[in-house]
Amino acid sequence: xxxxxxxxEPKWQQRWAGExxxxxxxxxxxxxxxxxxxxxxxxxxxxxxxxxxYILGDALxxxxxxxxxxxxxxxxWDAFGLPAENAAIKRGIHPGEWTxxxxxxxxxxxxxxxxxxxxxxxxxxxxxxxYRWNQWLFLRLYEKGLAYRxxxxxxxxxxxxxxxxNEQVIEGKCERxxxxxxxxxxxxxxxxxxxxxxxxxxxxxxxxHWPEKVKLMQRNWIxxxxxxxxxxxxxxxxxxxxxxxxxxxxxxxxxxxxxxPEHPDVPDLIRDAAGREEIEGWIVRVKNLSALQRQxxxxxxxxxxxxxxxxNPFTGEEIPIWLGNFVLPxxxxxxxxxxxxxxxxDFEFARQYDLPIRVVVAVDGxxxxxxxxxxxxxxxxxxxxxxxxSGLQSPKAIETIIDEIERRGIGKRMVRYRLRDWLISRQRxxxxxxxxxxxxxxxxxxxPDAALPVELPLDVPFTGREGNPLAMVASFxxxxxxxxxxxxxxxxxxxxxxxxxxxxxxxxxxxxDDERIFDTALVNRWxxxxxxxxxxxxxxxxxxxxxxxxxxLYDMELVAFEEPFARLFxxxxxxxxxxxxxxxxxxxxxxxxxxxxxxxxxxxxxGSRLVPEIGKMSKSRFNVVPPDxxxxxxxxxxxxxxxxFIAPPEKEAAWSDEGVIGAWxxxxxxxxxxxxxxxxxxxxxxxxxxxxxxxxxxxxxxxTRRIGRFEMNTAISAIMExxxxxxxxxNGGGRSxxxxxxxxxxxxxxxxxxxxxxxxxxxxxxxxxxMIVTSRWPVADRExxxxxxxxxxxxxxxxxxxxxxxxxxxPEEMVGSKAKAHPKVAQYLEGKDLVKTIHVPGKxxxxxxx
RNA sequence: GCGAAAGUGGCGGAACUGGUAGACGCGCUGGACUUAGGAUCCAGUGGCUCGCGCCGUGGGGGUUCGAGUCCCCCCUUUCGCACCA
Numbered sequence: 001x002x003x004x005x006x007x008x009e010p011k012w013q014q015r016w017a018g019e020x021x022x023x024x025x026x027x028x029x030x031x032x033x034x035x036x037x038x039x040x041x042x043x044x045x046x047x048x049x050x051x052x053x054y055i056l057g058d059a060l061x062x063x064x065x066x067x068x069x070x071x072x073x074x075x076x077w078d079a080f081g082l083p084a085e086n087a088a089i090k091r092g093i094h095p096g097e098w099t100x101x102x103x104x105x106x107x108x109x110x111x112x113x114x115x116x117x118x119x120x121x122x123x124x125x126x127x128x129x130x131y132r133w134n135q136w137l138f139l140r141l142y143e144k145g146l147a148y149r150x151x152x153x154x155x156x157x158x159x160x161x162x163x164x165x166n167e168q169v170i171e172g173k174c175e176r177x178x179x180x181x182x183x184x185x186x187x188x189x190x191x192x193x194x195x196x197x198x199x200x201x202x203x204x205x206x207x208x209h210w211p212e213k214v215k216l217m218q219r220n221w222i223x224x225x226x227x228x229x230x231x232x233x234x235x236x237x238x239x240x241x242x243x244x245x246x247x248x249x250x251x252x253x254x255x256x257x258x259x260x261p262e263h264p265d266v267p268d269l270i271r272d273a274a275g276r277e278e279i280e281g282w283i284v285r286v287k288n289l290s291a292l293q294r295q296x297x298x299x300x301x302x303x304x305x306x307x308x309x310x311x312n313p314f315t316g317e318e319i320p321i322w323l324g325n326f327v328l329p330x331x332x333x334x335x336x337x338x339x340x341x342x343x344x345x346d347f348e349f350a351r352q353y354d355l356p357i358r359v360v361v362a363v364d365g366x367x368x369x370x371x372x373x374x375x376x377x378x379x380x381x382x383x384x385x386x387x388x389x390s391g392l393q394s395p396k397a398i399e400t401i402i403d404e405i406e407r408r409g410i411g412k413r414m415v416r417y418r419l420r421d422w423l424i425s426r427q428r429x430x431x432x433x434x435x436x437x438x439x440x441x442x443x444x445x446x447x448p449d450a451a452l453p454v455e456l457p458l459d460v461p462f463t464g465r466e467g468n469p470l471a472m473v474a475s476f477x478x479x480x481x482x483x484x485x486x487x488x489x490x491x492x493x494x495x496x497x498x499x500x501x502x503x504x505x506x507x508x509x510x511x512x513d514d515e516r517i518f519d520t521a522l523v524n525r526w527x528x529x530x531x532x533x534x535x536x537x538x539x540x541x542x543x544x545x546x547x548x549x550x551x552x553l554y555d556m557e558l559v560a561f562e563e564p565f566a567r568l569f570x571x572x573x574x575x576x577x578x579x580x581x582x583x584x585x586x587x588x589x590x591x592x593x594x595x596x597x598x599x600x601x602x603x604x605x606x607g608s609r610l611v612p613e614i615g616k617m618s619k620s621r622f623n624v625v626p627p628d629x630x631x632x633x634x635x636x637x638x639x640x641x642x643x644x645f646i647a648p649p650e651k652e653a654a655w656s657d658e659g660v661i662g663a664w665x666x667x668x669x670x671x672x673x674x675x676x677x678x679x680x681x682x683x684x685x686x687x688x689x690x691x692x693x694x695x696x697x698x699x700x701x702x703x704t705r706r707i708g709r710f711e712m713n714t715a716i717s718a719i720m721e722x723x724x725x726x727x728x729x730x731n732g733g734g735r736s737x738x739x740x741x742x743x744x745x746x747x748x749x750x751x752x753x754x755x756x757x758x759x760x761x762x763x764x765x766x767x768x769x770x771m772i773v774t775s776r777w778p779v780a781d782r783e784x785x786x787x788x789x790x791x792x793x794x795x796x797x798x799x800x801x802x803x804x805x806x807x808x809x810x811p812e813e814m815v816g817s818k819a820k821a822h823p824k825v826a827q828y829l830e831g832k833d834l835v836k837t838i839h840v841p842g843k844x845x846x847x848x849x850x
Numbered sequence: 851g852c853g854a855a856a857g858u859g860g861c862g863g864a865a866c867u868g869g870u871a872g873a874c875g876c877g878c879u880g881g882a883c884u885u886a887g888g889a890u891c892c893a894g895u896g897g898c899u900c901g902c903g904c905c906g907u908g909g910g911g912g913u914u915c916g917a918g919u920c921c922c923c924c925c926u927u928u929c930g931c932a933c934c935a
Contacts, residue, residue: 213930216854220931227935245935301933331934338935344851345933418934539930645875647862652928659862662875668890705866714864717874724874793870798916800870838915840869848915
């Protein structure tokens, strides 16, 4: 009987679902393991590369289950978002319907991959039963002052017609559509994540099982830096301007000051300036530049002199106040003291506008000549010409000068962050309505808890024109004020979808509870999440927001932990090499098509040329491998085995259509071996099987350890070795049914997490009543693992010269003398003095001669 | 520019605390079975000599009986941040 995955796979998928193998009663569990794949967005384009993290998670789940752990593996849908709304505009289909269809398709795909999720815990963020708790959470944050409305310069994407969070602006462009992002001043809702900057930064240290890379990215994003705020008196204003610096030890070298054009004191400073109109024109120009242009290097530094001066509080000198495009209004105080000798940006600005440069730090005893300097010297050193800190090393100088600043009452120690508050408003339809009402007499009024959810109306015009479609629905907008019952208007902004995903992992524990957001007692028993699996693309956005919301909930005493995810694993992307046709931009040409085109003489060398390229598997680039084609040909098990065998899961891996065949052959060999073992008639144990049995126990040990360390590729290669070993026994004439069958059933169990369907089928063919997925993971017998004969490598002066076989545990003298007797080795010893013998038991002997 | 990670056969990749480099698989070569096969099975497969042997983990130095692994210098690639004071 041949191996036919198309016949056996649907059968087992039904049985697992019918017996609810993945369902976990969270109330009863004691020894818990909560694993989680990142909240997927149902875009309907699941493909082979995309499946890697789900397949990885499922292998881990099946392994834990067989080990007797109560493992929870839930799945839900991050169902709100812009693509659904764009699809509505483009195809005239409602976003909800588009999303629902995708969910059905992707769920079917999970089933075909043989992935076991606890579907009794399924959630979808577009369900009012879910998003009402987004609104509830918003109201709690609002009460605490952690949600606020403010006018702020925001990133506006003209393509998506909405504002974007800082985190969604990549190199000045929209993360989603790639349009250049503009700056606009708008009233927006924010979450005050900056309140938690310090705790979010400090908490990273405790995350021992997170990739260093992710922690570093978060650390850089939070951008904590320590320094001082210092007041510089400005006589013409009659009040000081405060600057922030991380190098207060260089204050004696501060020869001018630069303000951001947006700095609030600018209008007063330039009121009577010569050339005021030109300066104002310049300010408007700088403000209107897109984030991309403002940040690009080519723009260069540009500034204007205000005509006013400030007093350097330590030198007492008057220093000019400039405006500069390189000073950012959002960071620090939007004003800097410029020390051109010791800061590269200040140096460039000083050279450009011929401003004085004064050296106040000697590095390695060298005091550079300002006139000859080509760049700033920003290293630590010893302060010079700096009054009370002269002669001090930089760290000590910084401490001393800050103490003096505080003593004089002109400033203080200050920690600043790069992190900005989280902008959650979206002028879009397909999201959670913000539960706020504007009343002409009561002002901004939160919707009472009892009135939740504020439901998203379903009948909405999708015109694609600027503005939020929700604002055009009178029945939604017009509402009675919850406070005075007078006429009022609803907020029409909806929430960023990252709000949905910032707490969903808590909802999985009690997904149907309509009394509260989640069951605190159960959550505290199951969480933090033991193992979170997802892509690196969420290193700062989602993972930072989730850590923030978890802390906010902790402070509300709704959860007892501050970190939501104990272990994080970032799977690498699957890439695929192919050919791109530059004539049809972004079109990915399959290899078969490439061969066809090359074979056509009239196309060769003419027309468009195909460019070989390696890219990530993505639908937008047409280089996906559709899972259905592959499953139809080789089955889901082959795909699963290959996907995990191809490379370590954290690494990026190149998909190879030829490579898949290896996994297919392997499963066929396993199948054939099973059929052969079923025909064996010998009931006796066979001494010749010792090798195979030893290998079996070694493999149990290896596979168990490797799955636990996510080394799925080497776990599979170990199983292949065992399969080869069983094959050797059978090919060598081995006839013992108990020996071969015992090793073989172990093989099936070890293989089950990777190839669940075929192993279930073979397990059943071997007469097991219980499903393999509910069988107990094998335990290695240490004694049976031991080799009785070991091969010892013999080196002479570190070079391999021969091998001998000795019984395991042979004494050193015996191994040594046997090594010397080896004919080839003896040849190298002749006429030499044996200086030293190194013996590594069970491994090698190194004979050092002179 | 700053920061991080990684360089091993034709390819994907193994090698736990320094201890026989190349496990496992793809590809390739030869053979078997076949009308045929791109299906299956068996054998071989780092390079040079193809005899003993020599050389081999990006390059150069070092430590050691012994280095892919540890230390120093350099090169390359990938990723992240990018005027954050």
